[in-house]
Amino acid sequence: MARDKRDSRWDAHREERRVQLVGSAIAAIRRTGAGIGMDEIAAAAGTSKTVIYRHFGDRAGLYTAICESVAGVLLAEVRRATGEALSDDRLGPRAAVAAGVDAYLRLIEIDPELYRFVVHRPLLVQGNGNRRSADTETPDPVNDLVTVIGDEIAVVIGENLRTEGSDGHAAARFWGHAIVGLVRGAADDWLARPDGTTRERLTAHLTDLAWSGLSGLASHVQEVQQ
Template identity: 30%
Template sequence: MAASTGTRVDGRAARWAGQQARRRAEFVEAALVAITRHGPGVSTEQIAEQAGVARTGLYKHFADAGDLQRAIAQRAAELVTAELEPVWHPTEGSPREMIVAAIGTHLRWLTEHTELHRYLVRNALTPPLGDSAIDVKAAIGQHLSRLFTGWLGGFGLDPAPADTVAFGLVGYVESATTRWLDHPGSLSLEEFTAQLTGTIWAMLDHTLRMGGVVLDPDQPLPLPPGAEH
């Protein structure tokens, strides 16, 4: 009898946890809509209104505002890494073509989610969000690091620089893109893409040359073993 009671309790706990997770996900999606409508300075009240609940209703599912902000940052990381999925699994093309494709995909996502990007940047500078705002950058950096590790290993080079190069590129692109989004008249999308592409290739080319590998950025590049995984 005790075992049966325990099973029922465990079942209720599992259902409650599932309901909590679903409600949290629904509130996060509502928050994304509210951010698009109200901008990076969106308030908790505006998010609650979008979700159709009172402000106190949010805090039945989030410990505090920081918890909600962290959940938003995590969701943003999931969205952007999914959008960049083709980048993590390259098939063919020249180095320049691959870089242009990656930058183009990233810029398209950012221009479609400009307010969300600004929200994450804005809240990265003040408590309680803190380091959770780097979730998007960390996710991209980790994917790039694995990709670069495969490339360097395939060329017979030490993969140790992959992490530094990956996160360095992410930081550069994020800073430059934030500036460009705030001052769109300074460079066209095509000019900005070309500038990013040139700088990224320069960093990658330097890393390869340090290991004795010289590539033409405009020649098709056969994938080394492991780079496609």
């Protein structure tokens, strides 16, 4: 059944308002820190919690929208960085791995509080009355993002190691997700326990570790496929 035009004409306005509220929330997180509460987010947006809940359902809905915004930026940067490295004939797959790692770490370096907010979910574990808690099933954009990036890296690995067949594709997928887990774990520690290590140095460390494994896989893949 066709929607009433009186309802559909407000869709663009509602979406625009959601984008504005997410932008205000992100700016507030940067100023106040990852432990920001709903009252502070509403005040930063110049509105009330009731209005925010009207647009997002509850705090979990707002958290998901913020994560989706951050995920979109990060995924675009990882794709751009790895794509540029792979398109440069002077470089190779190792440079693509380094570029992807650096793109991930750059977000943390530029936006540490926003990264903490996304990864550690402080908004969801705060007291929230009768609204959904962190234990309730909600979409998890963080895991969704990790899955997408892992799959993208798996494609790069598969193409450059020429993995074929179901075993080869499965191996490439596992390796791609292992690299994402490696980077995320090290990145969390880098943020939690700063010791003066620069982003460039950490990128080099992680690329060395990841590539020392990947570079030795070519002969293994060939032996398995023969």
